[in-house]
Amino acid sequence: MTTLDTTAPGSTPGTGPRPSARRSRWPLTAAAAGALGFVATMVLDGRGGVPVEVRFTDGFFDQLDPVIYRLSLAVGYVAVALLLLTAAQWRRRVEPRVPGSTAAHLVPLGLVASAAGLAYGYGWKGALGLYLPDGLEGGSFDDTGLAVYYMLNDFGAWIGWLGVVVAAAAVAWMALRERTVSRWLGVVSLLPVLQTTLMVGLMGVPGVPALLAPLYLVVLGVGLAFGRSPVSR
Template structure:
């Protein structure tokens, strides 16, 4: 009895009809770990982003202010504290999602380099965010209204503040790279919805264009958590081949 190499699916078109593929039994739960990671990461990075009061008031007036150690007394503990806790939860969800992707996708499409790029991007983001959210927790701990206030002078607090300035934004580069990998899987390997792959590549190109034009290293951060959540919900509810249940 002959067997079919599942890797042949990467190089030959699927012979099932669209209707048949849509009716295929699916594992729809595991991509939701990625959705949870994206939403938690967006909250920890953007919603709980902490700035000195003077800086935010100047921004509201359309002005700018030089942020220096003298403004560290204007930082409040709670945004950094919540960013630290929610951020660590996001990292945990990213790691679980990366493990699920490896178990459900990499082990099935063994010749797909793009599938491994997805896993690598997720782990790069998780590793970087672990440090970034840890720095937010440290700033919450040592700040003026923190439980260990006074252990560091303003210059020391300013170091932690600068680490949290772009620290929670830069590591999302790994998820941005994942977007391009999904595009490859959609158009070259036919394992991801082509609409999802196209949207992912368009998003990635917009951010890369921002890198080139603006030169801001944290541009991947503001929206990548939301993109990850949308992409993973799309995977869960859609008909991409990576979610088909294998007997």
Template structure:
């Protein structure tokens, strides 16, 4: 005797009356990605210690804003926290619908890797603010020591978004290969890894992940929040001949 086999019912964000009425509920946890992207842009781009010179030396420290650096580091730590919660939410909410897809695991791992790297990048920004004149430990380092932290801040917070770029590539795979995410989002998600590959391989620019990574977080997770995606259970169910099987060990008893 054969029985009908089906994939596990996808859990919706709220899973209540909306699902019963045939309108999948929207995921709410995905907005964490939008928040991480917004905070990341402010913490990375708008608080970067840019002195606008081609030959930078210790004298550049005089042009830095300690308050700006401190704000960037604090917002950066908040960004790290959001990325960690986002990665955990992805593992709990999204992995259940991917049927063991490796790419889905790479998304969570990439977000976690960026959170770890950005903890250092934004920590160096806070350290620079700590040792500059006006900081609690302003006498802790000489000008040369302060300049060392300045150099770490040149690309430090920008490099940390490489994991986010890898996550973007995994989302592109989930879209274009596994058909679990809408096609437009897959095409958009191809841009960060291709751009970073070009900028690093051709121009040796290490910090480009910090430019495209936060922007991708905003666009991609807003799209996941508002669009229809099989990955999140927000796409209307379609008939699937694979759900009915008259053979195989799972279909027999």
């Protein structure tokens, strides 16, 4: 079991962790990142339920709304910034308290990896919105060029959530093995890990990390901020 350093940031020397009434709410940045990421990836998907059989037919790109893609870009970029902020806060507040935990060091690496991947994913969505027929630079690409951007967006904003799934595995280890995170959060952390592992292994679909990872971040952030995890006291 990993031992907490009660002299690290977030603790008062000689007295152990700070009382819950004074607990920092920094994990809520993770919840905000997850909520905005869910909106940018799922709600603002952009494909608008267009049937597969009419994709890339004449007039197909006229049916896509560039505003949705631009909104996804803006909301997604904020989510990326919050992922990076969460990673920085974790390194400052959590890692010093459990310096011997490899899992604790893995969590911010997973968040940064997702931030990098999602920056490209949301960037491609913004680019497609820019070049669609009704976009600000409509006509810059013919249908062949637009088809390339469309295909990049098929899973572009979904694949990047894999880093969060890796972070979830690390949190599960911290909770169930090291007991530095509440056990119920460890159980919840296993859900995106198992879901992604099974679906990638059985179906080979690359975008499945996004199905649970954004919502998982919401639960994790709220759970750490208002729960009784030793590392967040």
